[in-house]
Amino acid sequence: MRPKIETKKYVFAFIITSFVFLGALIVSNIFSERRLSEIKNIENKISLDILSSETQFALLKESSCKAIDHSTAFSEELGSLASKLSYMEDALGAENVDVISLKKYYSLLQIKDYLLIAQIKEKCGTKPITIIYFYSNKGDCEDCKKEGYVLTKLREEYPELRIYSFDYNLDLSALKTMKSIQEVQNRLPALVIWDEPYYGFKSAEDIEKIIPQLKRLRTEREKAEAAKAATSTKETADN
Amino acid sequence: MVEIFFNSILYIFLFFSLYLEVFFLITFFEEVETIKAEKNRSKKISYYPSTTIIVPCWNEEKTVSGTVESLLALDYPKDKLNIIIVDDGSTDHTWQVIQKFRTNPQVSLIKKENGGKHTAVNLGIQESTAELVGCLDADSFVERDALLEIAHAFNEDPVMMAATPMLVVHEPKTIFQKMQRTEYHASAFLKRILSPLDAIYVTPGPFSIFRRTVFDKIGLYKKAHNTEDMEFALRMQKHHLRIRNVYTAHVHTSTPNTFYKLYRQRLRWAYGSIKNTLDYRFMIFKREYGILGTIALPLSLFGIFVLLYNFGFVMFHAGRTIFTKITEISIMGVASLVPHFNTFYLNTDFMVLIAYVLLGIGLFIVWNGAKLAEGRFRPTMGIFYFFALYGIVAPLWFARAIINVVFSRTTSWR
Numbered sequence: 157m158r159p160k161i162e163t164k165k166y167v168f169a170f171i172i173t174s175f176v177f178l179g180a181l182i183v184s185n186i187f188s189e190r191r192l193s194e195i196k197n198i199e200n201k202i203s204l205d206i207l208s209s210e211t212q213f214a215l216l217k218e219s220s221c222k223a224i225d226h227s228t229a230f231s232e233e234l235g236s237l238a239s240k241l242s243y244m245e246d247a248l249g250a251e252n253v254d255v256i257s258l259k260k261y262y263s264l265l266q267i268k269d270y271l272l273i274a275q276i277k278e279k280c281g282t283k284p285i286t287i288i289y290f291y292s293n294k295g296d297c298e299d300c301k302k303e304g305y306v307l308t309k310l311r312e313e314y315p316e317l318r319i320y321s322f323d324y325n326l327d328l329s330a331l332k333t334m335k336s337i338q339e340v341q342n343r344l345p346a347l348v349i350w351d352e353p354y355y356g357f358k359s360a361e362d363i364e365k366i367i368p369q370l371k372r373l374r375t376e377r378e379k380a381e382a383a384k385a386a387t388s389t390k391e392t393a394d395n
Numbered sequence: 396m397v398e399i400f401f402n403s404i405l406y407i408f409l410f411f412s413l414y415l416e417v418f419f420l421i422t423f424f425e426e427v428e429t430i431k432a433e434k435n436r437s438k439k440i441s442y443y444p445s446t447t448i449i450v451p452c453w454n455e456e457k458t459v460s461g462t463v464e465s466l467l468a469l470d471y472p473k474d475k476l477n478i479i480i481v482d483d484g485s486t487d488h489t490w491q492v493i494q495k496f497r498t499n500p501q502v503s504l505i506k507k508e509n510g511g512k513h514t515a516v517n518l519g520i521q522e523s524t525a526e527l528v529g530c531l532d533a534d535s536f537v538e539r540d541a542l543l544e545i546a547h548a549f550n551e552d553p554v555m556m557a558a559t560p561m562l563v564v565h566e567p568k569t570i571f572q573k574m575q576r577t578e579y580h581a582s583a584f585l586k587r588i589l590s591p592l593d594a595i596y597v598t599p600g601p602f603s604i605f606r607r608t609v610f611d612k613i614g615l616y617k618k619a620h621n622t623e624d625m626e627f628a629l630r631m632q633k634h635h636l637r638i639r640n641v642y643t644a645h646v647h648t649s650t651p652n653t654f655y656k657l658y659r660q661r662l663r664w665a666y667g668s669i670k671n672t673l674d675y676r677f678m679i680f681k682r683e684y685g686i687l688g689t690i691a692l693p694l695s696l697f698g699i700f701v702l703l704y705n706f707g708f709v710m711f712h713a714g715r716t717i718f719t720k721i722t723e724i725s726i727m728g729v730a731s732l733v734p735h736f737n738t739f740y741l742n743t744d745f746m747v748l749i750a751y752v753l754l755g756i757g758l759f760i761v762w763n764g765a766k767l768a769e770g771r772f773r774p775t776m777g778i779f780y781f782f783a784l785y786g787i788v789a790p791l792w793f794a795r796a797i798i799n800v801v802f803s804r805t806t807s808w809r
Contacts, residue, residue, distance in 0.1 A: 158593045158635055158685045169418040176413060180748040187743035194739065240739055247744060301719065305726040360726075 191244055192254050198237050199261050205233075206268050234269070235311050237262060238321060242304075250293055260328050266320040267330050273318060285314075285369055288348035289321040290340055299357035303345040306360050314370055402746075405708055408701045409749050415694060416756045422588045423763065430587070430767070433643055438540065440547045443475045444526040446604070448542075449519030451512050453483040455533035456492045458649065463496055465536040470543050478502045479519040484509030512600070513616035513623040520610055529604035534649040536565065537602055544644040545604050556609050556636040557628075558644070559586065559595060560602045563768050565647035570780050571657050575650045577761055577781035583642065584764035590640035594691040598628040598638060602646040609636060619674075622667025629675045632687055642767045658792055665699070665796035672696045673800075699793045706790040757782070 241262055245255050273284050289307055291300040307319050322331055324344055338348045343355040349366050364370045448466055452459050459480070466478050478501055482490045496502040507518060516530050527549065531537065537560075545558045561583055564576040589595050598605075603624065613634050619626030631638055651657035672679075672695050679696070681688040723731050761781070765772040798804075 159591070161682055161685055161689065165418070165421060169414055169421055172417045172421075173410060173414040176417070176752055177410060177749070180745055180752065184743055184745040184748055187741075191739060243740060302722055302726060305723050309727045 188244075188248060191240070191247075192258065195237065195240055195244065195258050196261075198233070198240070199258065199265060202233060202237065202265050203261075206265060206272060209272055210268075234266065235308070235319070239308075245293070256326070259323060259326060263322055263326060263328055263331050266322070267334060269318075270320055283369075284318055285316060285367055286318045286320065286349075287363070287367075288334075288338065289319060290324045290335070290344055290346040290348075291321060292324045292344045294325060297344040300345045303347075303357055306358070306363070310360055310363060310370075314373055316373060317370070401708065404704065405746070408704060409746070409753070412701065413749065413753060413756075415690065416753065416760075418690065419585065419588050420756065420759070422592060423584070426588065426591060429591070430642070436547070438543060438547075440543065440550055442546075442550055443472050444546055444549060445475050445524075446471070446477075446527040446529065446542060446546070447519070447523035447525040448476070448478050448602075449516050449523070449528070449530045450478060450480045450533055451483055451515035451519070451530065452480065452485060452489050452493075452533035453509065453512070453515075454485045454487045454489060456485070456488045459489055459493060459533040460495070461536055462531060462533045463493070463502065465538075466531060467499070467501065468539055469537060469541065470539045471546070473501055476501060476542070477523075477525065479522055480504050481515040481519050482506045483512065483515040511618060511621075513618055516623075517615040520615060523607070526607055527604050528607050528610070529602055530600055531602050531646075532600040532648070535601035536647045538645040538647070541602060541644040541646060542604075545602075545641050548639060548641045548644075549604075549606070552637070552639065554637050555606075555639045557598055557603060557605045557631060557638040558641045559598050559638065560644040560646040561586075561640070561642045561768050562599060562601060563645055563647050565649050567650070567777065569652045570784070571654055572650050572652055573775065573777035574780040574784050575657070577765075577775075577777040578785060579650075580761050580764035580768050581757070581781075582764070583768040584760045586640045587642050587767055589686070589691060590638075592686040592691075593632075593637060594685065594687040595638040595640060596628050596632060596687060596691055596695065597625045598631070600624050601648045602644070612636070620667040620670040621663050622671060625667055625671045626674070629671055629678070632684065633675065633678065645768070654788065657788075661789070661792040662795055662799075665792050666799050668695055669699065669796055669800050699797065702786075703790050703793055703797075706786065709786070754782070 241255070241258060245252075245259070248255050250256075270286065270288070273286065276282055277284055287307065287310075289303065291297060291304065293300065304321075307321070310317055311319050322334070324335070324340075324342060324346070338351070338353060340346050340348060340353050341355070345355075345357060347354045347358055347363070349363070354366065358366075450459065450462055450466070455462075463478060463480060466476075469476060478496075480493050480496065480502065482493065482505065484507060490506055493504055497504060503522070505518060505522065507515065519530070520528055527546070529545075541560060545560070548558055549555060562579055564572060564579050567573045567576045586595060609631065613630050613636070616623040616627055628638060651660050672692055675692070678684045678688045679692050684692075758778075761778060762772045
């Protein structure tokens with residue numbers, strides 16, 4: 157005789173499977189929450205840094221500009237934050253409420269940093285190199301991903317370069333004002349360099365042509381590295 | 396929206412895949428004690444049923460001698476075992492090679508015109524008068540105690556009408572053979588689990604043994620889309636005749652050594668599996684046929700679609716990732732390939748976590764399957780080849796089999 161179907165066993169297997177599914181869902185959510193929380197912490201830290209720099213600027217604007225410490229490391233921090241945020245956007249989806257909220261905060265921080273840099277430039281006569289980048293991830297901008305890689309590469313190569321990236325479609329009033337001031341149209345990817353908008357994909361070479369200072373920065377760095385290498389060789393020889 | 400739709404289908408498939416794995420695991424844990432007892436039972440038996448083993452061969456000049464010699468070396472009384480070698484119209488030297496057994500009183504030789512494996516086996520069955528009748532493909536070899544183990548199982552269970560052995564891949568050399576070795580281990584686990592559930596639906600060519608009465612009751616083998624061993628098992632199940640897996644009876648079988656040979660063999664199996672399941676579709680989801688009707692047969696049929704869907708899903712996403720990576724490398728250089736370890740980027744997506752669980756259970760199945768088939772588990776490259784390759788190559792023959800079924804193209808033996 158064929159063994160009877162044990163309904164209990166079917167149900168038991170179903171319960172275990174459901175538990176595993178639920179468990180995986182919970183664990184996955186916990187990890188996502190942790191990541192979002194990590195991003196939030198980074199944003200808070202950046203916010204504090206900006207506030208500190210602003211305060212420092214306000215205190216010292218009558219005296220030495222050299223004392224203002226708003227270093228290139230700060231730009232790298234923004235870059236790392238952007239990459240983490242982009243990862244979460246891919247993982248949880250661009251429509252995720254938490255992701256949108258963090259993106260808005262991130263955009264505001266960038267605008268604040270941009271304003272602070274502009275103020276420092278005006279008061280201290282520095283010449284920071286900034287690129288404002290507008291993208292879309294709604295599937296209507298094929299070249300945006302490529303442009304993102306180009307800018308990441310440039311950011312790695314030139315830590316002095318400050319790149320601010322904004323989701324063109326983000327519903328944020330400060331960003332709308334920014335778009336309107338820069339007169340950026342919805343032809344993406346769009347770059348704003350020296351207050352001039354450029355549309356369509358721009359390679360690293362294209363950008364280096366628009367910003368000749370980048371080449372100078374590279375030459376200076378190469379010279380400095382060569383001098384350092386020569387000094388260390390001399391020291392080794394002396395020893 | 397489209398992505399959500401496809402993801403939802405995948406979630407449902409993952410749930411059912413996991414459900415089946417859990418179901419089989421529960422059965423395995425229920426069976427652990429019985430498996431141990433079977434392994435440790437006495438080798439002595441009180442009654443030796445008379446047995447005929449049929450060796451059908453078609454152009455097997457290289458392997459047939461080894462097959463017959465392994466049968467003659469079986470630990471079984473010589474007067475209770477006879478071997479019928481049926482040359483199914485070979486065009487090579489098979490007939491000449493088997494002449495060396497002509498003088499052996501245990502061996503009978505028959506030559507016939509080529510008519511397909513089922514005709515050769517049927518002729519052997521008709522010639523036999525033994526209580527147990529079995530078949531051994533001419534590319535397989537039995538271990539000395541294989542028949543003893545099977546006879547023991549028949550003696551213990553008078554209702555058991557057929558016994559299937561434990562198949563072990565013979566001397567795997569190529570990557571594809573090593574991959575198959577692990578696949579056979581997984582299959583060994585599954586067959587042992589399906590056995591007490593009365594859900595075995597294939598009585599494989601290498602050394603499946605039947606009580607003679609089975610053929611009297613349900614007839615002989617049919618062509619059955621060149622997979623007569625599946626059709627016969629399904630016919631037995633239709634008549635509620637018990638098939639058991641005797642995992643202690645080890646049979647070594649040669650497996651295809653190249654991808655093309657493997658593809659041809661598996662295409663025949665997959666095509667036959669679909670066609671036979673469709674022929675016996677009346678059993679699907681019928682409580683009358685127990686686990687066979689509710690789980691094993693639906694798995695055999697719908698599992699193919701699940702496999703193909705998962706394959707398509709993974710390939711689509713892998714293709715997209717590769718395309719993105721190529722773009723990234725073309726812009727950022729090969730330096731971007733150097734991984735920057737950061738726990739933040741560890742993939743803990745829900746689907747990935749479920750895949751880890753499925754993989755873990757898969758490894759457990761392979762581990763225990765290896766213990767059943769070979770007595771112990773050894774980590775080998777075959778395990779890696781199986782998990783890395785099988786999911787890529789299997790969809791090829793399954794997809795082709797579906798096309799052949801849809802367009803009514805038959806598959807050939809070779």
